């Protein structure tokens with residue numbers, strides 16, 4: 001029998017040892033908790049706050065910036081705040097999309113980090129009631145001139161392929177670039193796109209007193225313990241971080257969970273109240289967020305959580321990041337229909353708690369109450385005021401036009417296409433199954449990818465873009481350029497750009513220069529998004545992308561989706577015949 | 588010459604989806620008494636080395652470097668000497 | 676309770692592309708003394724059986740049926756009893 | 764013509780195959796691997812994907828799914844049984860086709876379109892092809908067909924090799940991409956003809972594959 005390696009300190013010991021600091025809570029935050037509770041938080045509760053108040057889960061440092069995103073127009077059915085955003089595409093259909101980062105896990109363990117990134121973003125899509133139809137990626141690595149970078153690239157590409165190919169969702173496009181600012185902190189962003197009938201729209205809310213909280217999917221182990229606070233901490237190349245058990249993805253299990261969840265939504269829409277996937281800070285954040293959005297409380301019995309390992313303590317059960325798990329809220333008295341459906345498909349399914357109306361977050365374990373917290377307080381950490389300052393380098397740039405010295409055009413072109421960032425990526429993206437589902441009209445190799453919607457004349461174009469160097473030189477213009485590039489790629493297929501998701505990859509927001517970059521980049525993205533009528537409907541923030549205090553270039557990945565009314569009108573990049581004229585348009 | 592037999596398994600805390608699926612398959616095939624299955628890798632490597640200590644060292648090095656994923660896997664190995672000739 | 680440790684390898688007549696790829700990689704990494712690498716599978720199965728003979732029989736049966744492809748693979752196994760308690 | 768598309772847990776080309784069959788005038792039904800009776804169907808299709816995660820060996824666990832006894836029965840009864848990609852792997856594991864699919868010679872999954880040479884144009888699967896060189900998508904990590912040399916010689920002599928790769932992508936023995944059993948009613952291939960039936964997705968070279976099967980069964984051939 002294994003028991004937890006963690007020793008549960010008493011509330012007093014936590015205070016004395018300042019364990020909360022190690023877990024990422026500030027002195028001020030801890031004091032606030034003590035004041036609000038009017039007692040010292042116990043071990044489980046302290047862990048709960050550290051998870052919920054991490055940047056990764058709470059966005060406490062980026063919320064102020066995110067609120068500025070423009071996210072409303074005539075198409076928007078669901079903006080930011082849910083698993084994924086939703087846009088109306090006519091015929092009672094909707095497109096659902098979102099992007100996610102898995103930068104830090106992929107640096108530690110490239111294959112599993114990238115694979116579980118794909119798994120996580122797909123859960124965001126199908127938890128909204130949509131069938132995932134495509135995955136894209138956006139990758140940044142150091143220069144490809146050493147064994148370690150090669151290992152990272154190979155692992156990440158194999159991980160995306162390993163998960164996406166097996167679950168049967170095509171990876172239809174993406175982009176990658178190489179620059180040594182990413183050597184110690186690669187970026188692994190993935191975007192997923194789904195399709196649904198508007199009638200089956202689901203949101204992650206726990207409404208209705210007495211309704212059942214149902215856990216489905218994989219059993220809980222000690223996987224990725226502390227992943228959320230890990231993702232919110234800077235890397236130091238000196239010390240090997242205390243590596244919690246690496247999360248391993250199981251695409252086979254996820255396919256069963258996906259198919260069964262979509263079946264449940266189709267057949268039992270009347271009794272399913274809400275669905276949410278368990279991502280960062282696992283069971284904790286999913287259950288707390290669902291209850292908070294509904295303005296309710298929640299009570300869970302942790303003894304009922306399906307467990308893979310023995311001797312797990314509440315802290316571990318709540319913060320585990322085991323993959324392929326979902327939380328459903330089902331109308332009281334109707335639980336068995338859902339439980340049976342999942343069990344028939346050989347999946348664990350267990351009712352683990354109920355919705356309450358007292359606004360409390362209550363956990364029971366072995367006949368004891370191990371946490372009892374005010375929910376709204378738990379889900380609304382202080383939003384620290386962050387300083388911003390224009391980076392020195394931006395003042396000092398020599399603005400004069402750079403004149404390249406080109407004497408031998410052939411040599412220069414060869415040099416350019418020999419650069420890893422510019423060279424064809426075909427040898428890497430050929431590992432991705434870009435055709436499964438048999439709907440891919442434009443495969444990787446074009447500007448944007450195009451996926452037809454069977455049974456209609458429509459198709460969806462999609463692309464991911466950003467050039468961190470442009471943002472480094474001018475964060476606002478660079479943000480505008482990322483959106484503009486994405487739109488150009490969409491338009492090149494013949495489609496109309498309709499919306500944006502993003503992944504804001506930045507350094508530490510505590511650094512005023514980085515915070516300035518973040519604000520400016522978002523302002524740039526926003527202004528261009530409005531101009532193009534492409535609202536920002538979902539996204540993800542990845543901060544603390546630094547190595548030894550050196551931040552990456554500001555790299556806000558833009559994922560854009562376009563709608564093509566008649567797929568027969570699709571355009572591809574290849575020249576079509578000799579003697580056709582070539583035009584250069586634009587600036 | 589030595590033969591190294593290297594057994595690689597997941598670390599105990601890591602999910603082993605393969606093992607679980609195989610166990611379920613064996614149960615469906617009516618092997619009811621099976622309580623767990625784990626699948627790992629097995630390597631046989633023939634190598635030349637001046638002596639046992641050097642061989643052991645080399646095996647440990649390349650296993651760490653290439654054969655296993657140190658984040659998720661662990662291993663043990665046995666070393667067998669394959670030549671009994673008298674040294675020249 | 677017994678633990679069966681099952682080692683699966685390709686039959687000698689089968690080329691093992693993975694083994695060759697690994698050997699080539701090791702050579703590039705400057706492990707020069709390596710003359711061959713084969714990769715196989717390793718299973719650990721915990722099972723209940725009334726006695727050693729029954730356990731052996733069961734392991735052989737399910738290994739033949741599921742764990743190996745008899746056309747190309749072969750195996751050996753060891754059986755370890757995991758309870759030393761006196762029988763009730 | 765009634766066709767069953769068997770879906771195993773982890774199959775992921777079942778709907779692609781279903782749509783291809785439906786568009787080409789079959790009457791397809793997606794049938795669960797729990798089914799034990801296939802007597803209603805004229806042809807049985809095993810689709811691509813990762814049945815049971817493809818853990819252990821691709822196709823090894825699916826072979827024991829409840830439906831497989833009925834698939835064997837259909838094969839014995841002379842019905843057409845077709846395995847594509849993972850379906851091919853399952854048929855070899857089940858012993859309904861000779862050989863085995865190993866990991867690609869250069870390890871890793873590959874997705875591409877490749878040229879195939881039709882080696883035997885007089886089969887249930889090729890008789891509607893006008894050309895002997897066609898382009899069909901591949902998408903697999905374990906497509907390296909292996910069979911021992913004695914069996915290979917027999918298969919060659921009996922014209923059981925239906926498709927070969929023009930440019931071998933995965934190390935398959937004798938460039939083999941698709942084979943049939945001696946009776947000609949059980950067939951498997953790694954490439955995906957069901958991904959090449961619709962002009963809008965860029966390739967229609969898979970259409971004659973399905974038309975050949977219809978034609979053989981004496982049904983009217985016609986594209987909707």
Ligand SMILES: Nc1ncnc2c1ncn2[C@@H]1O[C@H](COP(=O)(O)OP(=O)(O)O)[C@@H](O)[C@H]1O
Pocket residue numbers: 137138139171172173174175176421422423425426429432443444445446447448449
């Ligand atoms: N990581 C990747 N994953 C999938 N497809 C990729 C990836 N990187 C590049 N591609 C594909 O390669 C093509 C060219 O990419 P890229 O060189 O980044 O083009 P561009 O410069 O036009 O953005 C695109 O079709 C893109 O989808």
